[in-house]
Amino acid sequence: MSMIFTTGFILTSLDDPVIIRVELIVGELSAEQKRKFSNNIAFWNTNTKTLVADPPLESLDDENIEEVIRVAFNGSDDIVDDDITGETFFCSISGQDNASS
Numbered sequence: 245m246s247m248i249f250t251t252g253f254i255l256t257s258l259d260d261p262v263i264i265r266v267e268l269i270v271g272e273l274s275a276e277q278k279r280k281f282s283n284n285i286a287f288w289n290t291n292t293k294t295l296v297a298d299p300p301l302e303s304l305d306d307e308n309i310e311e312v313i314r315v316a317f318n319g320s321d322d323i324v325d326d327d328i329t330g331e332t333f334f335c336s337i338s339g340q341d342n343a344s345s
Contacts (some may be wrong), residue, residue: 284334
């Protein structure tokens with residue numbers, strides 16, 4: 245896909261905005277954050293630098309498995325309002341994202 249950067253807009257053509265997606269994995273959560281985000285906790289293997297899907301309970305005691313949250317932002321240029329529109333939401337490992345902008 246070719247993109248045109250013109251006067252601050254990111255376009256694939258002169259009138260087709262590109263969707264920008266940024267995903268973050270946030271670790272080193274405090275006990276309070278783990279409680280607050282308990283419905284959105286994922287597991288990260290610090291050795292392999294990968295998410296762990298449905299880890300067996302015994303693996304949660306492994307010092308290399310860390311509780312994390314995944315947060316994503318989808319945005320695009322709103323040409324009419326000369327602004328960037330977007331939404332922020334939690335991601336799930338199954339690929340079903342939970343909108344919570």
